[in-house]
Structure formats: C-alpha cells, structure tokens
Amino acid sequence: MKFTDYGDDDDDGADVETLHVVVFLTIHQLTQPLTFSSTIQPVSLPAPGQQTAAGTIATVVGWGSVDYTTVVVSDLHKVDVPVWSDEDCQATYDYYVYSVRENNICAGEEGKGKCGLDSGDPLLVNGQLVGIASWDGYECATADSPGVYTEVSYFVDWINQNALKQPLTFNSKIQAITLPASQQQTTAGTTATLVGWGATETSSSSTVDKLRKVDIPVWSDEDCKAAYENYRVLRENNICAGTTGKGQCNGDSGGPLIANGQQIGIVSWSEKPCASEGLPGVFTEVSYFIDWISEHISTK
Incomplete structure (x- = not known):
C-alpha cells in the first residue's frame, strides 16, 4: 500500500x-468434509442486499478480549447486542478516523460487544451470518461506540461467484x-x-x-x-x-x-x-x- x-x-x-x-473476501476450502453434530452446524448466508432492521438482536461470538487490556480468552464467548441503523452508526463515527461504509453493519451497546482479537468473528441473526467483525471505535463496547462489521449480504453475489467448485491448482501465481x-x-x-x-x-x-x-x-x-x-x-x-x-x-x-x-x-x-x-x-x-x-x- x-x-x-x-x-x-x-x-x-x-x-x-x-x-x-x-x-x-476470502473463501477457504477444508481438506476434508466436516462431520455435523449438535455443536457443529453450517451457518446460512443472508440474501444479496438483505438489510437487518435497527434494533434487531444479534449474537456476536468469539475468543476476543473481555476488556480493553486483556489477551485472547481460553473459552469461546457470545453476547447478544442490538443492531444500529446505518444513519445512527454513521453519525456516531462522523468525526472518527475511520469511515462507516455502505458495506458495514453496526451492533453493540454499553458493556456488550466485540473487542480486541475478535476481528473476523461472526455476527448472527436468526441463524444467518449477517456480519463479520471488522473494527471498534474509541474503546470496546461503549455507549456511543458500536462494533463495526462487514455486512455479509453486500458480498453474497461475490461469494456465490467465487466459491471453489474444485481444489485449487497451484501455479506461479497461486501457492x-x-x-x-x-x-x-x-x-x-x-x-x-x-x-x-x-x-x-x-x-x-x-x-x-x-x-x-x-x-x-x-x-x-x-x-x-x-x-x-x-x-x-x-x-x-x-x-x-x-x-x-x-x-x-x-x-x-x-x-x-x-x-x-x-x-x-x-x-x-x-x-x-x-x-x-x-x-x-x-x-x-x-x-x-x-x-x-x-x-x-x-x-x-
């Protein structure tokens, strides 16, 4: 860059x-199929362009920090957080160094949300992956600083077009x-x-x-x-x-x-x-x- x-x-x-x-985005192919069980299940993707209404309760899952200073935790955690409207999220970050983009979705409230080392973790609503943890604002989970996620529905067409149908063939450009x-x-x-x-x-x-x-x-x-x-x-x-x-x-x-x-x-x-x-x-x-x-x- x-x-x-x-x-x-x-x-x-x-x-x-x-x-x-x-x-x-990146799409990963596993070396062998997963065996689904009560604790391992596929997640559904939203429809292309699907919007998640403000106030919807979403679940963020991850191994990230539980405060602004600690390292990754040893157990997987989850927390329910409200989704923000695009307008409210853009307004709260109006003067921040990052810009909220059209392919972002925001969620969180005071004391609840994503934090350090949660990047890439899922935001789920009704069994669908609506967001991928991207960045935080001023500090983790403050009242005026919701977590910002990549909005998956914005990329569903791309995912469908680029999902691997067969193993990669290594060459001079793919290794x-x-x-x-x-x-x-x-x-x-x-x-x-x-x-x-x-x-x-x-x-x-x-x-x-x-x-x-x-x-x-x-x-x-x-x-x-x-x-x-x-x-x-x-x-x-x-x-x-x-x-x-x-x-x-x-x-x-x-x-x-x-x-x-x-x-x-x-x-x-x-x-x-x-x-x-x-x-x-x-x-x-x-x-x-x-x-x-x-x-x-x-x-x-």
Whole structure:
C-alpha cells in the first residue's frame, strides 16, 4: 500500500508493485468434509442486499478480549447486542478516523460487544451470518461506540461467484503459504511484505481495486511498546512493522505480513493517520498461535 505522499500509481519510482486481482473476501476450502453434530452446524448466508432492521438482536461470538487490556480468552464467548441503523452508526463515527461504509453493519451497546482479537468473528441473526467483525471505535463496547462489521449480504453475489467448485491448482501465481515455527521470533529490521486491498490514505472510505504490496521493516517488541506507550496496550502476541508512509490502512485488516516466504503476521490495528511517523502497524504474531493451529486442524 502506497500512501498519497508518494504520488499515484504511475509515478516514476513508485513504492508499490500493483497486482491485478480484484477480490474483497476470502473463501477457504477444508481438506476434508466436516462431520455435523449438535455443536457443529453450517451457518446460512443472508440474501444479496438483505438489510437487518435497527434494533434487531444479534449474537456476536468469539475468543476476543473481555476488556480493553486483556489477551485472547481460553473459552469461546457470545453476547447478544442490538443492531444500529446505518444513519445512527454513521453519525456516531462522523468525526472518527475511520469511515462507516455502505458495506458495514453496526451492533453493540454499553458493556456488550466485540473487542480486541475478535476481528473476523461472526455476527448472527436468526441463524444467518449477517456480519463479520471488522473494527471498534474509541474503546470496546461503549455507549456511543458500536462494533463495526462487514455486512455479509453486500458480498453474497461475490461469494456465490467465487466459491471453489474444485481444489485449487497451484501455479506461479497461486501457492500455499508456509507458517513459522511455534514461538519463532522475527528479528528487528527484517524486511517483511504486507499485502492487501486497503485504502491508500486515511481519509479514503473505500478499498482499492487492485491488490497491492509494500516492503516494510519489522520493529523490535521493545521499540513498538515504547512507541505506543501513551496509545494502546501491546500484547505478547503482537508483532509490529512499518515506516513513515508505508504500512497498513483502512480495509487491510486480516491481510498477511510475509517474511522469507512465511506468514509471520496478520493485520490487526494501527493508529491514524495511516503509516504515521513513529507509529508502526500492529499485527497478530502467527508464531504465537502455531500450537493452537496444529491442535485444531487435520493433517490427513
């Protein structure tokens, strides 16, 4: 992602390589079918363009923090929250650094809602997946700061068009990614590659139409904690990377940070404006979760 200080895509010496791929969601194919049971069931998708009425009670489910400072919890949690109207949600975030987009849906109330590490978790209404956790406002679950979700109905046509009908065929442009070893540390100064469809400036309310990548330096844990000492709490399962004018921005959440062919990070959050001097992007450190991943997937 190249920010506006560096000019447009056609500028000589541009800092970004543009990849001609258009997609906004990911669809994963399992190595073997799930066995459905009383605790494992498929979720239904809403109709394309379906709207969820304000005041509808929805359920958000996840392993995220239960307050603004704690790490991921050990048990799956759920909570019922009211859906907000688009107008009320846009109004409450009118002066915030993020913009509520037409493909967002908002839900939450004081003391109830999504929080840190809930990104990507489901928001359910009447057995349908109406939202995917995206970002929070000023703090977790405050009266004037509902959780903001990707509205699934906005992407149902895309999902239907792009769902895999058969296994992927690997080639020069489609390859599996390697994971790091458990608890593997990435040395400060390592050059990592960030990939995503996020905005190229903080004020933008939309993602770009081409997949982009940018090389950025990894920070030491100590330097990153010092940089955010007066902003937010850095957790032991975070890794930081970025430099002035280069890094993640709105719409990059969930995207990969890659070093030496391994996915070392997943975009989590950053302070705004995007890629500010002295404030790197913050990622979930994949190596922290390798044991958990190994326990929950089948290698057969």
